Amino acid sequence: MRDAYIIGVGQTAVGRHNDLSLRVMAARAVEAAMHDAGAESVEGLYVGNMLSGVLLNQQHLGALIADAAGLRGIDAATAEAACGSGGAAVRWGVMAIASGQHDIVAVCGVEKLTATDPRITTxxxxxxxxxxxxxxxxxxxxxxxxxxxxxxxxxxxxxxxxxxxxxxxxxxxxxxxxxxxxxxxxxxxxxxxxxxxxxxxxxxxxxPICDGAAALIICSGDRMAEIKASGRPFARVxxxxxxxxxxxxxxxxxxxxxxxxxxxxxxxxxxxxxxxxxxxxxxxxxxxxxxxxxxxxxxxxxxxxxxxxxxxxxxxxxxxxxxxxxxxxxxxxxxxxxxxxxxxxxxxxxxxxxxxxxxxxxxxxxxxxxxxxxxxxxxxxxxxxxxx
Missing domain, CATH: 3.40.47.10 (Thiolase/Chalcone synthase)
Known part of the structure; x- marks a missing residue:
């Protein structure tokens, strides 16, 4: 198994985002993480989400967010494990790198809970x-x-x-x-x-009930020479x-x-x-x-x-x-x-x-x-x- 490293992150402020759709929040977080990592592209995207299908009538978030973030064509899928969906998506990303399937991937967690009647959200x-x-x-x-x-x-x-x-x-x-x-x-x-x-x-x-999106970029050791040379901070999983x-x-x-x-x-x-x-x-x-x-x-x-x-x-x-x-x-x-x-x-x-x-x-x-x-x-x- 190969080592996996986190080389960049992005996030939106958590709160009530009436003016932002789920795809826009997610795309902003992914784009911020890629910018932080100095990455122009990634090979995979794993999205953690629990309720977009129930609350927003939108499934298929892997492809949706890949497209919104300008990453059309990559490997992408959604992980669902209730409130643990984000952690599951991170694990998918780590396994994709550790297994040798990919050399650099993005992980995104996104949820929009405030757009619906509180009774429906509950x-x-x-x-x-x-x-x-x-x-x-x-x-x-x-x-x-x-x-x-x-x-x-x-x-x-x-x-x-x-x-x-x-x-x-x-x-x-x-x-x-x-x-x-x-x-x-x-x-x-x-x-x-x-x-x-x-x-x-x-x-x-x-x-609280709230909206938010966060993302990170994970890469293999094969990328670390250029990361070290750039002086960008990184952490090992x-x-x-x-x-x-x-x-x-x-x-x-x-x-x-x-x-x-x-x-x-x-x-x-x-x-x-x-x-x-x-x-x-x-x-x-x-x-x-x-x-x-x-x-x-x-x-x-x-x-x-x-x-x-x-x-x-x-x-x-x-x-x-x-x-x-x-x-x-x-x-x-x-x-x-x-x-x-x-x-x-x-x-x-x-x-x-x-x-x-x-x-x-x-x-x-x-x-x-x-x-x-x-x-x-x-x-x-x-x-x-x-x-x-």
Whole structure:
């Protein structure tokens, strides 16, 4: 297997883009990434998206976005794995390079969630759950995560405020990210005053409905001589791993443990020859506060029921032991579902190439991203290394 390197990234600001179509957002992100990489062309394009068919009546995004970005004729396809679609697309891109199929490819994640009635969007997001076992009984995706959070709090004798340090940290970082949807810090008082969405989940426990597109360029080692000569920054992909669990939460052996996160992270650690303590920062899938905690525990960064202690003690800040959600995460940067996994890798690349601005993690050499589909049914983990 060949080494894969990320050599350029692009992104749109996350938010509500009434004036931009999905194809325009995606094309802009791809074009920005190609410009950043100094690439005039690519051989493949892999697009992460979850809901364009349901919400926008548009499928076939691989060809659509390739055409919009001036790349007509290349290999292109769409990856769908619910909220983990972006991570799946990144994995396709890495595998295309590692296998020798291509020497340079683009990966794009894009989602437009604000163009439809919120009730339709909510119904679409519920498709990440098991329809027969969960959604058909009227359980929305937020309600499903509320049940998970309630059980988690019960299991470990916690209160909602114990998990509030995750969104507080995310908003602190998002306030310093010009591409974040929410660029305002919050505190515990703000958290307590935020409305309850589905008890015990408050507004500040949940990621927002939004639009966005992010892209990156991946190449093989054969291209590295010219990249090094150009002086452009790059990062090596040390690991790309995926794992699955049952889509229905009640079918899992231990609902309070993300088995797919555990398997995906352990496969990634094995590929990279690393252990959890070797990771310098973690871009977690903090779509809900409880998911941030469960991810930290499944990946080996904290013991069962102990993740909140890391957050409360400041260990997940950009100056802490394991900086997390360094550009705001899903909570503050925003969660355009099919694009999220690509945003995570883009942000990890920016950290590793010292381009993260006010949110820069000092001496960041190894970064990990984890993108979750559904409530833990599909999990893609990537580990990146600083190279220059």
């Amino acid at each position: 119904r679409g997001l519920a498709m990440a759950a098991d329809y027969d076992e969960e959604a058909s009984h009227g359980v929305s995706f937020v309600a499903l995560n509320a049940m998970i959070m309630r059980r988690y709090l019960y299991e470990y004798s916690l209160i909602p405020e114990d998990l509030a340090y995750f969104p507080i940290n995310a908003h602190h970082n998002g306030a310093r990210n010009p591409n974040a949807m929410f660029q305002k810090a919050v505190d515990m008082r703000t958290y307590r005053r935020s409305p309850v969405v589905a008890d015990p989940i408050r507004v500040l426990d949940a990621s 040390l690991a790309s791993a995926n794992a699955t669990d049952s889509v229905a939460v009640h079918s899992r052996a231990t609902p309070m443990f993300l088995q797919a996160s555990y398997l995906s992270s352990r496969r990634a650690y094995a590929q990279a020859g690393l252990e959890p303590q070797d990771i310098n920062f973690f871009e977690a899938h903090d779509a809900f506060s409880v998911m941030a905690a469960l991810s930290l525990e499944a990946c080996g960064f904290a013991g069962p029921g102990k993740a909140h202690e890391m957050a409360k003690e400041g260990e997940i800040t950009t100056e802490g032991r394991l900086p997390m959600s360094t550009m705001g995460g899903l909570k503050a940067r925003g969660h355009p579902v099919g694009a999220t996994g690509v945003y995570q890798v883009v942000e990890a690349y920016l950290q590793l190439t010292s381009r993260a601005g006010p949110n820069q993690v000092q001496n960041a050499a190894i970064g990990m991203t984890q993108n979750i589909g559904g409530s833990g049914a599909t999990v893609a983990t990537h580990i990146l290394q600083r190279m220059n």
